[in-house]
Amino acid sequence: xxxxxxxxxxxxxxxxxxxxxxxxxxxxxxxxxxxxxxxxxxxxxxxxxxxxxxxxxxxxxxxxxxxxxxxxxxxxxxxxxxxxxxxxxxxxxxxxxxxxxxxxxxxxxxxxxxxxxxxxxxxxxxxxxxxxxxxxxxxxxxxxxxxxxxxxxxxxxxxxxxxxxxxxxxxxxxxxxxxxxxxxxxxxxxxxxxxxxxxxxxxxxxxxxxxxxxxxxxxxxxxxxxxxxxxxxxxxxxxxxxxxxxxxxxxxxxxxxxxxxxxxxxxxxxxxxxxxxxxxxxxxxxxxxxxxxxxxxxxxxxxxxxxxxxxxxxxxxxxxxxxxxxxxxxxxxxxxxxxxxxxxxxxxxxxxxxxxxxxxxxxxxxxxxxxxxxxxxxxxxxxxxxxxxxxxxxxxxxxxxxxxxxxxxxxx
Numbered sequence: 511x512x513x514x515x516x517x518x519x520x521x522x523x524x525x526x527x528x529x530x531x532x533x534x535x536x537x538x539x540x541x542x543x544x545x546x547x548x549x550x551x552x553x554x555x556x557x558x559x560x561x562x563x564x565x566x567x568x569x570x571x572x573x574x575x576x577x578x579x580x581x582x583x584x585x586x587x588x589x590x591x592x593x594x595x596x597x598x599x600x601x602x603x604x605x606x607x608x609x610x611x612x613x614x615x616x617x618x619x620x621x622x623x624x625x626x627x628x629x630x631x632x633x634x635x636x637x638x639x640x641x642x643x644x645x646x647x648x649x650x651x652x653x654x655x656x657x658x659x660x661x662x663x664x665x666x667x668x669x670x671x672x673x674x675x676x677x678x679x680x681x682x683x684x685x686x687x688x689x690x691x692x693x694x695x696x697x698x699x700x701x702x703x704x705x706x707x708x709x710x711x712x713x714x715x716x717x718x719x720x721x722x723x724x725x726x727x728x729x730x731x732x733x734x735x736x737x738x739x740x741x742x743x744x745x746x747x748x749x750x751x752x753x754x755x756x757x758x759x760x761x762x763x764x765x766x767x768x769x770x771x772x773x774x775x776x777x778x779x780x781x782x783x784x785x786x787x788x789x790x791x792x793x794x795x796x797x798x799x800x801x802x803x804x805x806x807x808x809x810x811x812x813x814x815x816x817x818x819x820x821x822x823x824x825x826x827x828x829x830x831x832x833x834x835x836x837x838x839x840x841x842x843x844x845x846x847x848x849x850x851x852x853x854x855x856x857x858x859x860x861x862x863x864x865x866x867x868x869x870x871x872x873x874x875x876x877x878x879x880x881x882x883x884x885x886x887x888x889x890x891x892x893x894x895x896x897x898x899x900x901x902x903x904x905x906x907x908x909x910x911x912x913x914x915x916x917x918x919x920x921x922x
Contacts, residue, residue: 625664
């Protein structure tokens, strides 16, 4: 578990979800090998982090790491990009060019959106996986390359294979180890933690106080399905940070940033199954508003109950209820006393209201805080001493060799 915490700190991964931890542990175990890995998961879940972890923990970490978005390269040029071309191979090829597989020789190549590759390119890729051979476009010479391939896709590969869009033999070569990252909606306990981290980052970036959600807004956020996953959550945090004047956000404001809020299951009557999507969305909105009003009424009722318990005059209550009321009152008083103590502690540590709180510290555990402080101290010392390691090490009270090791460890 300590190794997983260290990986999270190093690669700035936030969250404690069991599925996420299992995927990270799996990545750590396969990293020292040369096995091909296929990372699956919905768009926006952070699949691009896994190849970096695998590369940095492998014996290839001192060689090149190249990330290629296969879906962003036009079909007509993708073979040239991946495998290179010779001069005159096609119109515009005024000189020979190395491809990514040649440049990444000895290192790792990450093929993002590998499901978007054309079938002809898939054949070339299969040859690289089987025997490490490829041929440049416009050449007849076979070249060798020694690369570790990590691929990622948000496609359902079995369906793509059935439709003839992806080669089955290539799929089995790529997915020697298949590693799935869970969608954000299955990481309920991590959603608010991630939001706080993003809100803190944007507060620092835009030089403004950190936004915070109240309890109802937090529940609303957790129940949202997040079709765009972590990428969408980050965009929402940025939008609210920039647009909203108030730094305390309630559910009414948060709803403006959650398109097609659909945390409630849609039940369609068979008799009414000819409704269009707009009608279904309207019904869902009405149902949600009704439940929201019901929640408000429940909170009002709870407040009245607490007021009744707090009332010291209980003579009008039935005798059989006095003992129960006294017990509840005592528990409520204990809770209030504890809350008052915590409130005093918070008020004592609150800075001047005229100064901005730019950053909210997000900590998963104490070691994360110490880790970040160490990096910050090293950075400040290096800047102060104009990147002269000897002077910085003397100021920090460590040896120059230790400082050099930490610079390499933290990739500073």
